[in-house]
Amino acid sequence: MKQHLLPYPLPLVCRQLKVSVSGYYVWLKREPKSNELFENIKALYWQHKARLDAPSLVHNIRDKG
Structure with a gap:
């Protein structure tokens, strides 16, 4: 998902992927x-x-x- 963010606003990407913006930030902080x-x-x-x-x-x- 990170690679798709640069040209698009985060809320738009999250909406298309059917995830919440807050869920995205939680995912970012997770350990691999x-x-x-x-x-x-x-x-x-x-x-x-x-x-x-x-x-x-x-x-x-x-x-x-």
Whole structure:
């Protein structure tokens, strides 16, 4: 998300990604986690041809354990 902020206002980017601005700032302060989860999310996202929204991704990832 950081790489997309420069040309766009933060509220616009957050709205498009369906996250809150405060949630974005909380995310920024988090410690980096394992890339495994990120890679799983990315694979699932592209497996569904970039058509899943955030709640659907979370639901699918939780179902897979």
